[in-house]
Amino acid sequence: MSVRIGAREVGPFEPVYVIAEIGLNHNGDVEVAKRLIDVAADAGxxxxxFQKRTPEIATPPHMRDQLRETPWGTMTYLEYRRRVEFGDAEYREVGAHATARGLDWFASPWDVPSVEFLERHGVVAHKIASACLTDLALLDAxxxxxxxxxxSTxxxxxxxxxxxxEVLGTDRLVLMHATSSYPMPPxxxxxxxxxxxxRRYPGVPVGYSGHERGLQISIAAVALGAAAIERHITLDRAMWGSDQAASLEPQGLAHLVRDIRVLEAALGDGVKRVFPGEEAPKAKLRRILQS
Structure with a gap:
């Protein structure tokens, strides 16, 4: 069974749905976000x-007053969350840019008001982050x-x-296998x-959300049948931010999409046949022919 996201089907025997996660790697800068959208579109x-939070709700109480060194100076973790969060104007701009580049765009809401916010902006889907999987009120919203x-799991x-x-139902669900280590060791x-x-959830497409360095594990996930691949992207892994080191730079994302498409073609349909390219070697090399 496949799930339609935007104009695309996600599921078995469909092209792998590649999600470039910008997350907070824009560091609160719309122009950086737009450059990352261009990276995703150019890579295919x-x-x-993105990620959307209401900082006063989504920031754990024990983290709010902890001090953090940032490019904007020392501030509390709650102040940092406010600093990098996009509001209505920013989402209108980045959403329009993504649409103009032919991309679906959506976000991971981390609280119920963020679901309502994203709905106002017409997202085509919602992504539940692994950290939010047990937030049943969020799942219900x-x-x-x-x-x-x-x-993500x-x-x-x-x-x-x-x-x-059970809360979400399976009619419009895509599961993503994930390991939430940053970066993830093989x-x-x-x-x-x-x-x-x-096998546990028959009929539900299963993909892979990776936080590893490099491309091999994500390519292997496609070989194992992943219907979607999600990877963080960045302009430069040396940029400030907790997700940058586990992200793909522009060339890495382009290579990932290229290799996914090659692997899709190589996997075929599972029906054994003699291909046209084999006919000449067969005629030259096979000594005993069967009718």
Missing amino acids: AQAVK VRRTGKPVIL GMSTLDEIDLAV EEANLLVIDALR
Whole structure:
């Protein structure tokens, strides 16, 4: 079964849906966000994703007053969250730019008011971050929008995922296997979970949201049947921000999309046949021919 997101189908035997996660890697700068949208479009991705928070709600109480060194000076964690958060004007600008570049765009809401905010901006889907998988009020608010939902499953047990799926339903759901280490070491990838999730939730497309360095693990996820691939992107991994080091730079994203498309073509349809390119070698090399 496939799920329609924007103008594209996500599911088995459909082109892999590549999501370039901008997240907060724009550092509160609209022009950086627009450059990252251009990176995603030029690379051939299908979507860009942001993160949307109401800082006073989404920031854990024990973190709010902790001091953090930032490019804008020392400030509390809550002040930092306010500093990098986009509002209506910024989302109108980046949303229009993404649409003009032919990309789907949406965000991970981290609280119920953020769902309502994103709905006003006409997002085509909602993405639930791994950290929010157990927020049942948030899941219910997203379900009630009627939009497709992409659910990341990092830092979660199967029981927690079961409950989230029960709340969201399966009609418009895409699951994303993920491991929430930043950056993720290869030994924590556990890619065989992709098939385990597919068997546990029949008919639900399963993709992969990666936080590793490099491309190999994401390419392997496609070989294992991932219907969607999500990776953080950045203009430069040396930029300030907690997600930058686990992100792909422009050339890396372009190579990832290129390799995904090559692998899709190589996987074929599973039907054994003699290809036209084999006919000449067959005629030259095979000694005994069967009728």
